[in-house]
Amino acid sequence: xASALINVPKKxxxxxxxxxxxxxxxxxxxxxxxxxxxxxxxRDIITSFVCRxxxxxxxxxxLFPAIAANPFISFFTVxxxxxxxxxxxxxxxxxxxxxxxxxxxx
Amino acid sequence: xxxxPTRRTFxxxxxxxxxxxxxxxxxxxxLQATPAMLNAAxxxxxxxxxxxxxxxxxxxxxxxxxxxxxxxxxxxxxPMTEKDYVxxxxxxxEKNPQPNVGNFYIGPMAGRAQVSARIRLAxxxxxxxxxxxSDDTFWSASADVIVTLAAxxxxxx
Numbered sequence: 511x512a513s514a515l516i517n518v519p520k521k522x523x524x525x526x527x528x529x530x531x532x533x534x535x536x537x538x539x540x541x542x543x544x545x546x547x548x549x550x551x552x553r554d555i556i557t558s559f560v561c562r563x564x565x566x567x568x569x570x571x572x573l574f575p576a577i578a579a580n581p582f583i584s585f586f587t588v589x590x591x592x593x594x595x596x597x598x599x600x601x602x603x604x605x606x607x608x609x610x611x612x613x614x615x616x
Numbered sequence: 617x618x619x620x621p622t623r624r625t626f627x628x629x630x631x632x633x634x635x636x637x638x639x640x641x642x643x644x645x646x647l648q649a650t651p652a653m654l655n656a657a658x659x660x661x662x663x664x665x666x667x668x669x670x671x672x673x674x675x676x677x678x679x680x681x682x683x684x685x686x687x688x689x690x691x692x693x694x695p696m697t698e699k700d701y702v703x704x705x706x707x708x709x710e711k712n713p714q715p716n717v718g719n720f721y722i723g724p725m726a727g728r729a730q731v732s733a734r735i736r737l738a739x740x741x742x743x744x745x746x747x748x749x750s751d752d753t754f755w756s757a758s759a760d761v762i763v764t765l766a767a768x769x770x771x772x773x
Contacts, residue, residue, distance in 0.1 A: 527727035540736070542713040568726065571733075572719040576712050578685040578734040578767075585720070588727035 514609040516597060521614045522589035530561065530569075531584040534599045534607060540575035556581055556601035564593040589615045654708055657715035658746065661706050662754045667746060672705075672757040674745040683737040683767035690720075692729035692747040692755070702729035703748045711741035724750075736767035 517531035534556065541553025553575065561569040569585045581599075597609045658667065675689040692702045701724040707717035720731045729747070737743070744758040 540713070563725075566725075568723070570721040571731075572716075574716040574718060575714055576709060576717040576736045578736050582732070582734045583720075584732040585722065586726050586728040586730055588725055590725075 514597065514599075514607060516595075516609050516611045518595055518611040518613055519589075520612075521616065524589060524591075524615050526589045527586050528589050528613075529584055529586055530595065531582070532559070532561070532597055532609075533580060533582045534559075535580050536599075536601065536605070538575070538577060538579040538581060542575065554602045554605075556599050556605060558600045559583060560598045561585070561587075562596045562598075563587060564591060589613065591615055651710060654710050654715045654742075654744065657708050658706075658744070661719070662746065662748075665752065665754050667754040667756050669756055671749075671755040672745050672747050674743065674757040674759045676743055676759050676761055678760065679762045680737060680764070682765045683739075683763040684765070685734045685767075686737050686761070686763075687732070688735050688743070689730065689732040690745040690747075690757075692749075694729045694747075694749065696724055696727055696729055698724050699750070701750045702726070703750055703752075705729070705731050706746045706748070707733075707735070708744045708746070709735075709737065709741055710743070711739040712737065717743070737761055737763045738766050739763060 513535050515533040519528050522528050536556050537554060539551055539554040543551045545551060555575055556573050559571040559573060560567060568587050571583060573581060592613060592615045595611045599607045671693045673691040676686060680686050690705050690707065694702045702722055705720045708715050709717055717735050718733060722729060740762045742758050742760050744756060746754055746756045748754055
C-alpha cells in the first residue's frame with residue numbers, strides 16, 4: 511500500500527508564496543539493475559506527478575529512473591483562495607495514487 | 617633585488633595551486649562540452665534554440681557519499697509575473713544509463729521558480745539544469761558532483 515506525505519501550510523495570507531512538499535512511497539526500480547543471477551529487474555517507477563489547486567493545474571512533473579526511491583518533490587505556489595490541493599501520481603504497472611490537502615487563505 | 621624562486625616559494629605556490637584546485641568543485645561549463653547522449657536529450661527539449669548560461673541556480677552537493685539519494689534544488693531568477701515567468705525546468709545528467717532526470721512544469725501561479733527533488737547519480741558526473749522562460753529562451757546551469765557510492769546499476773540481493 512502506497513502512502514503519501516504532504517506538507518502544505520494550513521493557513522496563508524492572500525498573495526503569499528507558499529511551499530508545497532510531497533513524498534510518495536515507491537520503490538522507483540530503475541530497470542537498469544540485475545539480480546545476482548544476471549536477470550534484469552523490470553522497471554517500476556512513477557512516471558508523472560500532477561498538483562491541482564482548486565481544479566487548476568499548478569505543477570506537473572515527468573519523472574525518470576534517475577529520481578530517487580520514495581520521490582520527494584517540492585515546489586511553490588501563490589495562495590489565492592481557500593480550497594483544496596489535489597495530488598496525483600501515475601506510474602508503471604498501473605500505479606495510481608491520489609492525495610489532497612486543504613488550505614485556508616485569509 | 618629581484619626575488620628568485622626558491623624551493624620554499626615554489627612549494628608555497630604549488631600548495632596554493634593544489635588548494636585552489638580543490639575549491640571550485642561546482643563549475644559552470646559551456647554546453648558543447650557535454651557527451652552525445654546528454655546533448656541529444658537536451659536538444660530533444662530545447663530543439664534548435666540556443667541555451668545560454670545564467671539565470672538558473674543548481675544547488676546540489678559537490679561531494680555525495682550515496683548516489684541513491686542526492687538532494688537537488690533548481691532556482692531560476694524570474695519575477696514570475698503574468699508576462700515574464702518560467703514555463704519549465706528540465707534536469708539532465710551525464711553518466712546515468714538514461715540522460716533525463718526530471719521535467720518540471722510550472723507557470724506564473726508558482727510565485728517562485730524553484731523546484732526540489734531527490735535524485736540518483738550512478739557515477740561522478742555533471743548535472744545540468746535548463747529553464748524555459750515565457751519568451752521561449754533557454755537558460756542553464758551545471759554542476760559537477762563526485763559520487764563515492766553509485767546508484768542504479770548495482771546488483772539486487
